[in-house]
Amino acid sequence: MTDDNEPMTDGGTDEDARTDGGPPATVPPDDETPTWSERKERSQGLAQLTYQYFERSRREDEDLRAESTYVERDVLGFPAWPHETIRNLAITSFFIGMLIFIAALMPPHFGHPANPGSTPAIILPDWYLYWSFGLLKLNPLNPQLAVLDGNILLGNEFLGIIAHGIVFGAIGLVPFLNKGSARRPVEEPFWAGVGVTGVVLSLTLAALAIQNFFPFELDLLVTLTFLLPVLCGIITYAVLKTMREGYMYDLNRRYYMLRPPK
């Protein structure tokens, strides 16, 4: 009461915002206070962009749904539950039965204890690492440069490690190189050929890894390791390319008539 003109905490002396004798009232919302929808719209920066994108994609979905001639939803994949889960459990339980059956029938071999003093004649990992072990045996390919007096540029093992990096990198890049809505191998003979090349390469690399099991000329083996996959890839490509026309006629009649590819 006594000191009405005393500055308030924010520095102002607002008479209206003060009730009789009481403490300063809450400051009423002025024009600059954002409404809730304005707050939601996020009028600036990354938040705004995010909001706009969400609105756009939602609208896009709605438009697509409105355009769609199907009664059912626009299926791009079908639900994991329940179709896939039930089907998989049925098939998988059969395979687990097989697992236990095989485990009872063929118990794994158990070898001698480790001896750092004697290197065994044959060192092998489990079968699933044969391809990786084959990559370590690529030393015949290691360039021996004349400028280095016949010395090798990279260590043989480092060459193998680089090869591993190339393999994993190439596999990881696939979805960024091959785009489009084609799904079946016949629709894309080239990529099917690439796939077969990769599969056969893993097999020939495994053969390279167990090279000392059979008497085979090493140079020929290394050549075949890379020639055979490419050959198989080319054959796949040719076969699929030949099949393609008749097959695509069928596909077009059945499917693309309903759902044209992009």
Next chain:
Amino acid sequence: MSLKKNDEMDHNAWLKRQDLTVIETAFLTTLIWVDKRLRIVDYLELLETMYYRANLQMPKSHTEQYDLDNKFWYWYPLYSLGSLSIIAYLVAAVSGAMLGFYYSPSTAGAAAQGDPTAAYDSVVMILQDVQFGFMLRSIHSWAAQFMVAAVFLHMLRVYFTGAYKEPREVNWILGVVLIGLTLFFGFSGYVLPWKQLSFWAAQIGVEMALATPIVGEWAAQLLFGGFTLGQATLVRMYILHVFVLPFVVTSLIALHVGIVWVQGIAEPH
């Protein structure tokens, strides 16, 4: 007005009003008796809602909708390879936990080079003395083989049906990472019995690490506990195999499956 209590929900009177068979009467009487005590009706309603939701979520599958191929079923096993690898992983986890009760990750006890170590002896003990131990190791080993095989074939299936395409690139890369981790899982397990082949496989691992420039020595220290193999190597492989990799791989599998769950299964077009 009567002071007599008027029960609007007199179920017994309602029962009498109706012309019911003995079985119906018995069923309803039991239901009412249980429901008065436990209010199971609420839960039944919940179940009913769930039932209808589950059924509403069943659109025609892709193949049904477009009448793609009436013989599609013979591809189904290829589409279940992903779950097969998960289930094989679970089998390996359970049998591995049981093997872990008896295994000791130690190279102690070898008087001379080539003598059996404590780790080797503990595996021999599992094979010979533990009840069901022989089968347990066999199941663990075969589960690992099944998992790796299923993972490889799963990748081939995904590749040849173009399932890695546009919205699913991230999951493909996640899958490549998972394959690498699965192989490392197998490798670390291969080392644990500390038999001759385990030792020399680990030796190749160390040599590979050391051949890598810049990070090689650091990686050898981290994974193998030094440049020569010994107790430190075995313990590190053990911890990787039973502690680190299970957590990492399980959470990545959960993420992988979660993405599939959200995106739906890509059937071939």
